[in-house]
Amino acid sequence: MENKEDNKDNKKNNSSISILITLLVFALLGAGYLFYSNMQLKDQLADCSSMKQDVQQERDRVVGDLENMLVKYDSLDTDNDSIKTQLEEEKARVKELITQAKNNEWTIYKLRKEASTLRDIMKGYVKTIDSLNTENIELRAKNAEVTQKLTETEKRNENLETEKTELEEKVKIGAKLNALNMVSFAQRSNIMGTMKETSRAGRAEKIKTCFTLEKNDIAKEGERNVYIRIISPNGQVLAERTDESNMFEFDGTKGLYTVKKIVYYENRELDVCMFWDVKDELDEGIYTIEAYADKMKIGSTTFELK
Template structure:
């Protein structure tokens, strides 16, 4: 009887131990599975952060390639991204580290978005400047073509000037002047010595012309085809005139001499051939040229 009781107790103990072992094995398996699952999630999170950083770097690469005035700032920000990528690559897969990297990424991403707005603004401004530059170049080209056309027109106008009420401008002459501190003016043909240009012309006597103030437009073009002086513009019919200055003459039907000065404003005049044109409104009435060496 005692042996039967002992066997029963032993069996009960074996069963209990077997259950405990089974429970322990099940718990260890679950813990192992959870650890593997957590590790998989952390690896994926690390890969996701790395991809985000790579995309951020690619954005900076594209912006830097556009060579804007912000290139230095963009390069500095890209280096921060590259450094964070290197640190992430060497880091361990733990929650705290990945959370820190994700926060740093968000900060860099916010900075990138701000800078991209500035880049887009600069691109629009640069595009506007290109359009403006093209417009200026077109205007200079049109003015040059207009001036070239005037050279041909001047020969024809000189033959077709009608007598009558129209005033005749003659004896147009231009001198480069060096003015001494004493006020004395000395003529020179050297560009580096010239302080100002002296433009003189005469208006012929005309008894039937209308007396009163008469305004002439003086245009001086240097060897680089630049209009000197005020560079103001007037429109006469279909033509536009860019001129250096105007001179107003009190005409009383008798011949009169006119002299005006164009100051160099502290800058050297260019070497080469200069063209001087006198306009009565939109009509070329006299022209000449001179050289500075």
């Protein structure tokens, strides 16, 4: 009876031990699984941390690339207003992308793609501006060459103008008429009504001036205004009027004339006589008579009244 009791107890003990062993095995298996799972999670966490660090580093590189791109945009310089406006727009896009990248609003893929697009656009502007600058350099060189040629041409023209002026002056001098054998004297009328020469100031009724215009083949053929100025001993020009209507231009100035006569010159010798009627009694002394044509003095002479 006791053996049966003991056998039952042994069986219970053996069963309990088996259960404990089974539970222990399961516990060990669970602990191993948990340990393995924990290790996997740690590895995954490490991988995620590394990946996050790599992503951040890549983001920082792209941001740095964008910031360098912005510096490059700032260095681009052009006089083209249209390109300047486009450059400002692209700079604004780069700044906006940098801000969004720093705020983690873009994935690395999209960030790289947008940065690459902006970089290509910038390269296009660099090429365009370099081309424009090259063209500007060439244009400036051409302008300098044209300016130099223009200066040389202007200088040649100035020289030609000077030569022309000198030649015209020579032609003018060469074409100048000269009064040859110029004589002038006072006249009075006798009882027969004939005019005779007189040296008496109180008897002078007219002043006669005669000369011969010499032959000159260079001079222009045609009508000439010939002027006589009779200058009294006190230096005054004898004239009927003293206003503008009795003046003419000569030797770069303007002055009174005593008498004027229109003659027709045919490039050969031409005898000319001119008369002035005395209005008031003349003073005693030496009178100077000057002849002018083509605004130049062509001859002079003197006579004396007593």
